[in-house]
Amino acid sequence: MSAFAAALSLGMVPTLGVAETLKVSTFVPPNHAFNVMLKSWGEELSQSTDGALTLEIFPSGQLGPAPRQFDLVASGAADIAVVLHAATPGRFPVTELVAMPFTTPTVGDDSAAMSQRLTEIAPDFLAAEHEGMKILWMAVTPALKIHLTEADPSTIDAFKGLRIRYAGSTWQQIIELLGASPVPVPPAGTGDAMSKGVVDGASFPFEATKSFDLAPMMSYSLEPGIASATFAVIMSQAAFDALPAEMQALIDETTGPDRAAAFGTMWDTGEAEARDYLVEAGVNVVSMPKGEMAKLKELLTPIRTALIETVSGKGLPAQDFLDAYEK
Structure with a gap:
């Protein structure tokens, strides 16, 4: 249980002001693992905030095709998006090194291990080429x-x-x-x-x-x-900064390497x-x-x-x- 959810369970509900709905864009169909995980995460956020923080998911490229996902968030058309790095070749040169043939961590070549590892090192190596974004988690496909x-x-x-x-x-x-x-x-x-x-x-x-x-x-x-191919679930840093501190803390607690590993496990099962x-x-x-x-x-x-x-x-x-x- 997150600290925020624990506070709710004790009746100590923080003052959040108006409800916040974050617009999420993906280019994959509704049954894809990304949308399944994003829906689950959204339910977790809503439950932990008594409905104050919710996600509205637009799948199947409703807001734009795969190459435009990063720019949708940069422009404010979406708050969160799933970015396929290979859709815009050369834009994410360091990240794309993961996509070289037979490139895997020694800890494992499954999606769970690869996604967790890439998320762990993203702040040190990948922040610059995701400028203006908060990387919620990275995902590496099974090869x-x-x-x-x-x-x-x-x-x-x-x-x-x-x-x-x-x-x-x-x-x-x-x-x-x-x-x-x-x-x-x-x-x-x-x-x-x-x-x-x-x-x-x-x-x-x-x-x-x-x-x-x-x-x-x-x-x-x-x-x-x-x-493999690499993805990033990104959120506009400006949109994140505009949220109440309690909501920011909840997003931090429910994303990152652990979420990447959970998503990778889902992807491995789906594979x-x-x-x-x-x-x-x-x-x-x-x-x-x-x-x-x-x-x-x-x-x-x-x-x-x-x-x-x-x-x-x-x-x-x-x-x-x-x-x-x-x-």
């Missing part, structure tokens, strides 16, 4: 898999000539090194693009294939995943459930043979080398950040 309409991805050669939906410069490079063509498609438009043959596949965690109901368009998925969803729908979940996987890792190594050099060349602490994340 994205490649999902294909027809081709069996058990070998690297199988990707040659395919068109694959991607988000972010790192995945663009991955797809190009595989000999395929990267095609930018909004997340919500992926199913339509796959069904019409605009693309032959897409890169997503298993969980997203269920959220966007992609199984009917798929024949194969490749596991394990290759590279396992979505894998079952694909299998039950008749999708073949396959793995590369050991030798082929070794070739894949070697093939993708230059992405990491080049990206670290590029970010370091901008005077940014690329290696220090990675040392802190991967330790």
Whole structure:
């Protein structure tokens, strides 16, 4: 129980003034893990303040598409938003290092461990590229898999000539090194693009294939995943500063590394459930043979080398950040 909730239980209700409703923007569908967690968090805030602090969630890009989420908060059109860093390549160069192939903390490669670790180090390394924002928590997806309409991805050669939906410069490079063509498609438009043959596949965690109901368009998925995507749940610092001190304290108590770990656990659970969803729908979940996987890792190594050099060349602490994340 938070200190604020404890005060309520003892009948010591702080003076909050008028009720506060925070407008939350997401670009993912209502059943996505982000909206589930945000709804749960909103209920927690409301219960702890006797209804004085509530969230109004606008899912599915109602307020704007994925690339505009940060700017929606910056402009005041939303108070809180879920930002996909890969949706605006180059805007968050240090954060995007997490999305390099096979980059994980030693404590674990599950979403819970990765999200908690990234949230822990965000104040030291990521505040500058989220200027004007309060980072409520960071989220790192389970590593994205490649999902294909027809081709069996058990070998690297199988990707040659395919068109694959991607988000972010790192995945663009991955797809190009595989000999395929990267095609930018909004997340919500992926199913339509796959069904019409605009693309032959897409890169997503298993969980997203269920959220966007992609199984009917798929024949194969490749596991394990290759590279994760990063998100930030951000709040306008100005909107936070305008809240009563008691509400600020409650937000601080209910966000941060613990919330990141809880969200990651939810995502890990959803990932396992979505894998079952694909299998039950008749999708073949396959793995590369050991030798082929070794070739894949070697093939993708230059992405990491080049990206670290590029970010370091901008005077940014690329290696220090990675040392802190991967330790």
